[in-house]
Ligand code: SF4
């Protein structure tokens with residue numbers, strides 16, 4: 001601790017000398033910053049993926065079940081702004097018709113047109129949001145395949161919102177903190193005004209060996225989570241047994257959220 | 262040379278004062294936005310870019326159009342443009358200034374702006390846009406200033422300037438191409454996802470920019486001793502005409518592809534803009550105004566009689582400018598977000614603070630332009 005503080009002061013002093021000292025700071029910083037080591041219980045995958053079994057959701061759950069949404073939004077301190085214009089959402093419901101407008105047939109079995117579909121960020125294999133971000137505040141983690149965000153780097157240009165063809169991103173138009181209506185979770189940072197946010201596939205929970213909050217919260221097993229590259233994973237098993245679809249596969253983004261309808 | 266900006270007629274001061282007041286109002290509105298967040302704008306989760314980015318896009322075009330006087334003069338030796346290249350270059354400087362300001366006011370975290378440089382991301386078109394825009398600003402300041410300086414001294418422009426001038430020509434094309442790429446490469450935004458978008462941007466720029474230049478030349482003629490010359494104006498008006506015709510043609514191509522292929526997602530954006538979608542059509546009156554203005558402009562410009570008459574030419578240029586401003590500064594950017602990725606229509610209209618900030622930035626641009634033109638005109642008056 002003490003030595004950390006000393007080197008911190010040292011770096012601070014050098015910084016005060018001006019930008020000319022940047023290379024020195026860098027050299028020192030390289031020594032001073034400890035390597036991040038992973039928790040032994042961390043869950044690992046090459047590409048995390050989710051299978052959303054809407055059949056189970058529709059058949060087994062009560063009509064107004066929103067367990068997954070509540071769990072996610074509570075865990076991540078997602079504010080409830082209360083307007084369509086500025087709402088912030090990580091996982092939410094859209095109708096089958098609106099979600100799959102490109103593949104919905106007119107006369108569907110049992111008239112599922114208006115049934116809800118759970119939608120969230122697809123953690124795309126080649127994500128356009130990452131491609132367009134001018135600061136790498138949105139980036140694809142090569143180790144886990146998760147599309148992550150750095151809220152401290154984002155400049156709020158909202159290019160990623162234009163780039164995402166799934167409407168998965170929300171922008172903090174105002175200070176979100178007064179609008180956090182659930183109990184504050186001290187383990188996850190609240191965001192500031194002016195940055196973009198979206199589903200993180202619960203990266204920080206995976207690091208502690210926990211499944212995503214939504215997956216854990218669903219009482220009907222409608223959400224399956226696992227490594228899509230591993231043929232023996234739970235997701236691959238579910239996919240092998242059921243016919244599934246993805247949102248807008250024709251765009252080449254390679255979504256990693258699958259739907260069983 | 263800068264001192265020439267400090268002395269001027271009563272009218273000059275009054276103009277500057279007026280612009281300063283507008284700038285002050287814009288700045289105050291911006292402070293309000295900075296303190297409250299972009300919630301004060303009409304922007305939403307679905308229409309996440311609006312008026313600011315649309316103005317930016319339009320003004321990149323105006324800036325790029327300087328090439329329409331520089332290129333004929335330097336590459337084809339069109340002598341009549343000699344007197345007005347400086348006007349084109351200084352117009353570019355003012356326009357790019359506005360572009361940069363519009364980007365800044367659109368950011369959620371403007372204080373982190375430097376992150377674009379600290380974490381350079383060549384995969385992002387915005388990164389390249391930053392480079393080409395700043396480069397273009399730099400080129401035009403250096404070129405304009407040195408050419409003017411040489412003119413004042415009665416010498417030839419320094420020889421190192423020539424390569425820069427030649428570079429500035431493709432550079433002008435690049436700024437609008439790169440700006441079009443901001444839009445034209447996004448999957449799932451069908452109104453933008455056309456390879457013709459960059460060409461369309463350039464064509465409309467070559468209509469709106471020179472149209473503004475003609476209007477500015479008339480203003481200068483009225484209030485100063487500077488006369489661009491009949492021939493230069495006539496040549497420019499031809500550029501405007503062709504720019505306009507090509508723009509309309511390109512727009513027609515988009516309509517053909519969307520409606521003959523009959524692919525719904527390709528039609529939605531255009532339908533929303535011109536007839537409304539699912540009962541929503543806030544932009545419809547504007548788009549028809551665009552069509553009307555464009556038609557009027559073409560009629561006035563195609564007929565040599567009306568094109569050569571100062572009065573009708575002015576009207577035609579105003580029509581072109583506002584038509585293109587609506588088409589690009591309103592329709593194209595906003596229309597691209599409607600319908601949203603769930604094919605729901607969520608509309609957008611700018612709010613009052615948004616408009617005040619926008620006016621403030623336009624005033625800033627005209628403030629810069631007034632000062633630069635004042636310097637240029639004083640030098641030219643002195644030489645003559
Ligand atoms: S769904 Fe959207 S936000 Fe998520 S990775 Fe894909 S493009 Fe990015």
Ligand code: SF4
Nearest residue numbers: 133154155157158160
């Ligand atoms: S809003 Fe933030 S995350 Fe999105 S593109 Fe801009 S800097 Fe990147």
